[in-house]
């Protein structure tokens with residue numbers, strides 16, 4: 001007999017984002033704004049003061065307080081993670097038992113089902129309507145039918161770019177009172193239907209936030225979970241104690257203190273997304289090239305097209321990386337110049 005990987009590992013492959021050099025990267029929904037040189041200098045001065053021989057603060061008090069202040073929530077309800085990705089993993093491993101049913105939805109962020117399966121929960125997938133929206137009543141019935149212990153979805157959604165209004169999300173939370181609702185608001189900075197300010201009212205809700213999108217710090221792995229005190233205590237107890245290193249904690253604390261700067265970047269991204277969307281709609285009107293262009297609540301535009309593979313490859317040949325899904329393309333809003341370049345390349349594709 002020789003050692004064999006178990007069933008859940010044997011077919012796994014390492015995460016494989018686009019690598020190689022492309023002049024324009026619109027594939028990962030990152031912010032198009034790097035931190036300002038002044039802010040980088042400030043960060044460097046703060047990092048110089050870090051005691052590198054000491055373990056970091058387990059509860060990441062400074063970044064947690066900076067986050068709480070930025071979003072107007074109580075720091076007692078906030079847990080910091082090594083990216084929201086780590087928090088998804090911790091939640092899936094600790095709030096469910098092997099064999100419990102967790103409901104995810106399709107299309108949505110793939111990591112939810114990935115971690116749920118890794119921790120041996122049973123994943124049941126609710127299919128969205130043909131127009132890619134969620135019907136809250138149908139999702140509630142589906143969760144009841146499957147006896148779900150948890151339900152997880154992103155709002156606004158990656159990759160569809162569509163959002164579910166606050167009332168609908170409230171209905172899901174209150175109707176499924178014995179189901180844990182994991183609400184990923186990674187893109188809510190770009191929309192206005194957050195439930196952050198009422199998170200404490202619910203005993204079955206965890207909201208996830210990330211620094212990787214509107215905050216412009218994908219390079220620094222920090223995300224946050226916000227929930228009532230009981231859930232927060234459990235999460236803090238379950239996570240690995242030193243999950244946020246001191247350097248990342250320092251950086252995040254400095255950056256989140258710059259609220260005006262961050263909001264002006266956010267506003268520019270929202271404006272850039274609107275014009276990218278209308279430029280793509282205009283192309284569509286001119287060439288009839290897409291089946292549907294979705295009006296985004298996010299920092300990216302989602303497009304339905306049978307030619308997804310060919311367009312994706314053509315853009316790569318033009319040194320522009322976007323994201324493809326079966327039947328769809330997702331284009332992150334970049335700088336004005338980047339958006340103009342992707343529109344010009346698409347026009348070239350449709351006129352060639």
Ligand SMILES: *Cc1c(COP(=O)(O)O)cnc(C)c1O
Nearest residue numbers: 083084085109158186210212223
């Ligand atoms: C990008 C993204 C995240 C962020 O993950 P991090 O680990 O914090 O970088 C979380 N959820 C969704 C839906 C995302 O698209």
